[in-house]
Amino acid sequence: MTTTPTRASSFLGRHNLGTVVGFEFIRTIKKRRFWIATLAIPVVMAIIFTLVFASNSSTRATSEAQKNATLSFTYTDASGIIPDAVATAMGGHKSTDPDTALADVKAGRSDAYFAYPANPATEHVKVYGADKGIFADNTYEAVAKQLLTIAAQARIGSPVLTAAAGGNVTVDTQTFRNGQVAGGFGTALPPLMFLVLFYVSIILLSSQMLNSTLEEKENRVTEMILTTLNPTTLIVGKIISLFLVGLVQIGVFLTPVAIGYAFFRDRLALPDVDLTSLVFEPGPLLVGALLLLGGFTLFTAMLVAIGAIMPTAKEAGVIFGPLMALIFVPFYAISLILSDPHSAVVQAFTYFPLSAPVTAMLRNGFGTLNTTEAIIVIAELFILGTLVLRLAVHLFRYGSIQYSSKLSVTKTLRRTPPELTGK
Amino acid sequence: MTAGGAAIEPLVRIENFRMDFGETRVIRDLSFDVRAGETFGFLGSNGSGKTTTLRALLGIYQPTAGVLHIGGKVFEPRDGVRLGYLPEERGLYKKEAVLDVMVYFGRLKGLSKAQARSWSLEYLDRVELADKASTRLDKLSGGEQQKIQLGVTIMNDPELLILDEPTKGFDPVNRRLLMDIIEEQKLAGSTVIMVTHQMEEVERLCDRVILLKDGTSRAYGTVAEVQEQFGGTLYRITYTGPLPGSDLYEVTAADVGSADLAPRNGADETAVLRELVTSGVAVRSFTTERVSLEEIFIRVYGKETADLT
Numbered sequence: 001m002t003t004t005p006t007r008a009s010s011f012l013g014r015h016n017l018g019t020v021v022g023f024e025f026i027r028t029i030k031k032r033r034f035w036i037a038t039l040a041i042p043v044v045m046a047i048i049f050t051l052v053f054a055s056n057s058s059t060r061a062t063s064e065a066q067k068n069a070t071l072s073f074t075y076t077d078a079s080g081i082i083p084d085a086v087a088t089a090m091g092g093h094k095s096t097d098p099d100t101a102l103a104d105v106k107a108g109r110s111d112a113y114f115a116y117p118a119n120p121a122t123e124h125v126k127v128y129g130a131d132k133g134i135f136a137d138n139t140y141e142a143v144a145k146q147l148l149t150i151a152a153q154a155r156i157g158s159p160v161l162t163a164a165a166g167g168n169v170t171v172d173t174q175t176f177r178n179g180q181v182a183g184g185f186g187t188a189l190p191p192l193m194f195l196v197l198f199y200v201s202i203i204l205l206s207s208q209m210l211n212s213t214l215e216e217k218e219n220r221v222t223e224m225i226l227t228t229l230n231p232t233t234l235i236v237g238k239i240i241s242l243f244l245v246g247l248v249q250i251g252v253f254l255t256p257v258a259i260g261y262a263f264f265r266d267r268l269a270l271p272d273v274d275l276t277s278l279v280f281e282p283g284p285l286l287v288g289a290l291l292l293l294g295g296f297t298l299f300t301a302m303l304v305a306i307g308a309i310m311p312t313a314k315e316a317g318v319i320f321g322p323l324m325a326l327i328f329v330p331f332y333a334i335s336l337i338l339s340d341p342h343s344a345v346v347q348a349f350t351y352f353p354l355s356a357p358v359t360a361m362l363r364n365g366f367g368t369l370n371t372t373e374a375i376i377v378i379a380e381l382f383i384l385g386t387l388v389l390r391l392a393v394h395l396f397r398y399g400s401i402q403y404s405s406k407l408s409v410t411k412t413l414r415r416t417p418p419e420l421t422g423k
Numbered sequence: 424m425t426a427g428g429a430a431i432e433p434l435v436r437i438e439n440f441r442m443d444f445g446e447t448r449v450i451r452d453l454s455f456d457v458r459a460g461e462t463f464g465f466l467g468s469n470g471s472g473k474t475t476t477l478r479a480l481l482g483i484y485q486p487t488a489g490v491l492h493i494g495g496k497v498f499e500p501r502d503g504v505r506l507g508y509l510p511e512e513r514g515l516y517k518k519e520a521v522l523d524v525m526v527y528f529g530r531l532k533g534l535s536k537a538q539a540r541s542w543s544l545e546y547l548d549r550v551e552l553a554d555k556a557s558t559r560l561d562k563l564s565g566g567e568q569q570k571i572q573l574g575v576t577i578m579n580d581p582e583l584l585i586l587d588e589p590t591k592g593f594d595p596v597n598r599r600l601l602m603d604i605i606e607e608q609k610l611a612g613s614t615v616i617m618v619t620h621q622m623e624e625v626e627r628l629c630d631r632v633i634l635l636k637d638g639t640s641r642a643y644g645t646v647a648e649v650q651e652q653f654g655g656t657l658y659r660i661t662y663t664g665p666l667p668g669s670d671l672y673e674v675t676a677a678d679v680g681s682a683d684l685a686p687r688n689g690a691d692e693t694a695v696l697r698e699l700v701t702s703g704v705a706v707r708s709f710t711t712e713r714v715s716l717e718e719i720f721i722r723v724y725g726k727e728t729a730d731l732t
Binding site: 015016019023031215219220221223224226227228229 | 483498500506510512517519530532
């Protein structure tokens with residue numbers, strides 16, 4: 001039973017990294033729990049889509065029925081705006097006696113009675129109708145308003161003026177930046193996708209990352225691992241595997257959305273997004289990608305460090321919660337970030353490491369993050385991310401052996417220098 | 424203290440090792456070496472510093488001071504000597520299948536996937552766990568998990584095998600199996616460092632030993648040298664009549680009509696026997712025996728500690 005390993009290879013580090021990534025990835029996606037959690041979201045989405053689909057079908061059918069239904073109503077017109085012909089065409093009969101008209105509604109002889117005041121702009125239009133249920137009763141108000149609108153349009157007598165008065169016009173806006181046409185919202189959207197990716201990856205993967213490093217400690221496997229491979233390889237391998245797991249999850253989430261959008265867009269009443277209006281500017285896209293990568297590195301490193309310090313997942317949650325909350329903080333100031341990006345608060349959010357990724361990605365999307373600021377924030381995230389990752393590896397190496405108690409970070413850092421180990 | 428035998432380049436060298444945890448000094452100026460190919464017994468009661476020394480040797484702890492080398496340098500995983508380490512705190516990925524975990528560690532130790540799988544299946548068959556290859560580790564009994572852990576430890580054909588209380592948790596049958604495997608490794612040329620409280624195992628397997636107490640070496644050398652250091656021989660007698668004290672021997676154990684005598688002041692068996700006879704003791708039998716390591720352990724730690732271990 002002797003098997004001598006292949007020891008001479010110069011790519012042992014990469015070999016081990018690949019082994020760790022493969023093991024961690026496969027054992028995660030092999031778990032039934034993973035698929036239950038992952039599939040739960042698209043299943044819920046599918047249920048919602050089905051409900052929306054059914055609801056829209058029902059609404060459409062009801063709407064068609066209401067459109068075709070004839071409403072028998074009486075009306076009085078103190079304003080003198082309503083032309084008799086228009087009212088008659090809509091099923092109305094002019095009344096001169098409000099009391100009789102109301103009595104007919106109460107007695108069920110008439111569906112509704114509309115009382116138009118002398119000045120509809122300042123006085124209320126009174127609508128009385130036979131009760132047909134909460135939703136069907138809305139028909140009365142809709143018909144009363146429609147009658148008034150058609151009457152007003154008839155008075156104006158010009159389709160152009162009617163559209164202008166109703167604000168029913170199309171506006172094409174073109175703005176310029178540095179003498180070039182700016183893309184507007186179409187420019188903002190692509191870089192903001194990195195913000196969405198950042199959120200999705202942190203929300204989906206952070207808990208797994210925290211538990212992943214705690215697992216070695218809770219399973220008492222740390223000593224076996226530390227004497228078999230470099231802890232940096234283990235940590236980086238875990239990060240890569242979780243990133244791959246995240247891609248699988250995103251794929252699973254997006255599949256029903258893509259199918260729904262491609263085949264059932266009309267029935268689901270999804271917005272018809274014109275993708276041709278999107279402008280893909282290389283600069284903001286590159287900055288967005290680097291901010292995503294830097295932010296992901298920083299947060300991941302922090303989670304690994306927490307996992308190395310805390311003895312159990314339960315205790316790690318005490319720190320984990322506030323850390324996650326800090327990511328959301330910039331959204332409470334989103335209007336300020338968009339309207340006054342140079343205010344002290346926004347500047348603080350831009351450079352404070354935990355809020356920097358979200359704030360900078362928002363500003364990058366909306367074009368208020370200049371090149372200098374972008375370089376500083378990206379450098380800050382990568383440098384801090386690398387430092388925290390190194391700290392995390394150090395804490396894991398010298399702290400994860402502390403199985404049952406919380407690690408003292410200062411004590412670990414105060415450990416003797418390498419020369420004492422003979423290095 | 425120096426070990427006996429010819430000068431051979433040590434595989435493990437520890438010099439002036441000191442380890443502090445906060446204000447507590449756990450290891451005090453410890454020096455010893457382990458030669459290539461030998462089986463080395465690392466003895467001492469709980470808390471004497473054995474596991475701490477091993478962890479520092481393997482880079483899990485950073486030593487406060489001293490040199491701890493394996494193969495002439497500080498240990499780094501997968502760099503230099505092939506290591507098999509069975510830690511005192513045992514554990515593997517409990518939620519994973521036995522074979523998956525074994526193949527994973529085999530891959531990390533440099534085996535190809537096919538080699539790791541083939542070795543694992545062969546090993547599982549040998550330890551009568553072939554039918555558990557697809558079973559999750561946490562569904563196995565404690566003893567079965569120990570067998571898997573041992574397999575993971577030796578699957579890379581280690582040049583240096585470090586076993587921290589290897590028999591802990593094993594029943595007598597599995598302990599026999601474990602000892603057979605250790606002997607095989609020894610015969611295959613592995614250097615073995617073994618932490619254990621089982622003195623009969625040490626006497627049977629170990630070439631040299633070190634005995635730690637409170638982080639310092641209390642005995643070090645070949646088993647025979649250590650026995651010699653603690654009196655080497657003792658005389659077991661049966662007798663009638665009173666047993667008086669003497670400068671030539673010390674009574675280390677006594678029962679009705681029998682006693683163990685440790686010689687003192689360079690007395691040999693003839694001198695002790697003459698002393699007994701001239702003192703009026705009716706000696707019915709007189710045998711010469713070596714001091715057992717267990718007896719030495721008891722002398723160093725006291726009877727209470729020995730009972731506990």
